[in-house]
Amino acid sequence: MAPDKATTGREMIIHDLDGPSAQWLQELQSSGEQRERALTRLHQLLLRIARTEVGRRSSHLQLAGPELDDICHQAAADALMGIVSKLDQFRGESRFTTWAYKFVILELSNKIGRHIWRNPSVQLEPEDWNRLPDRFGLDPADESQWRDLVLALRAAVGQTLTVRQREVFIAIAVDGVPLDALVVRLGTNRNAIYKMMFDARRKLRAALVAGGHLEPIQDDAGQS
Amino acid sequence: MTGWPSIDRFLQTDPRDVGCDEAIAILHIYVELVLDRGAVDAQRRYDGVAAHLADCGPCGEDYLGLVEAVRSESSR
Secondary structure, eight states: OOOHHHHHOOOOOOOOOOHHHHHHHHHHTSOHHHHHHHHHHHHHHHHHHHHHHHHHHGGGOSOOHHHHHHHHHHHHHHHHHHHHHTGGGOOSSSOHHHHHHHHHHHHHHHHHHHHHHHSTTSOOOSOOGGGHHHHTTOOGGGHHHHHHHHHHHHHHHHHHSOHHHHHHHIIIIISOOOHHHHHHHHTOOHHHHHHHHHHHHHHHHHHHHHTTSSOOOGGGGGTO | OOSOHHHHHHHOOOTTOOOHHHHHHTHHHHHHHHHHHOHHHHHHHTHHHHHHHHHOHHHHHHHHHHHHHHHHHHTO
């Protein structure tokens, strides 16, 4: 993957704050009743964002009712703690509220991942490559045409990936375990799992291109 | 050569991709840029972040959630 700052061009400077952002900061950094009122107001805001977000994601969540609202409350509470502990890291590069909403969105993703992992239907199982065609929408009627590619992919997984890359690739690509749930299962973080998948995909594609199963693309030259 | 673009697409990676940590670190900035100046401007300025959000399901979901959060609160 690309080097960080060269690609993002992020400048580490403190920007002038807009009025509402300055007010949030001033109130949250104050003491007594003013701070308590600001904390309450921010918590209410975060809870509202959490509920909006689970509503948006509800079509693919196997969660509903009190359990879902409990996750919203937990996410809002943990986001509030995170925001308060990192107030000195807010640099005014966005509105304060946009920065704060990010905390609750990320907390929500984390908690949903934990919940999914606790669901007995989502567990790491012995690899079953028979699931792969369905996962990638391959029509059984056309098996004679895609069979060689799937066999080559399976062979490449065994021959080119490390043990850890293989474990992660099979969980996500074959078994369909959500990435955030795998993060919980393996006790790591999203970036580490994504990077492992990124490297695995790159190696597998190179192997399939070398075997004549896939066409090379322009970027392949720089990825071998 | 292949008639199975779903597998081909899944295996393709973008060398500009900055990964989850860096994308999430500036997600709030990126989202405001998208909402204030448009997606094209944001993608041009932060091409590595755009590449990541297009490829990483969980980060892409967080991005959409943050966009929706800002939109819904600003319309209240």
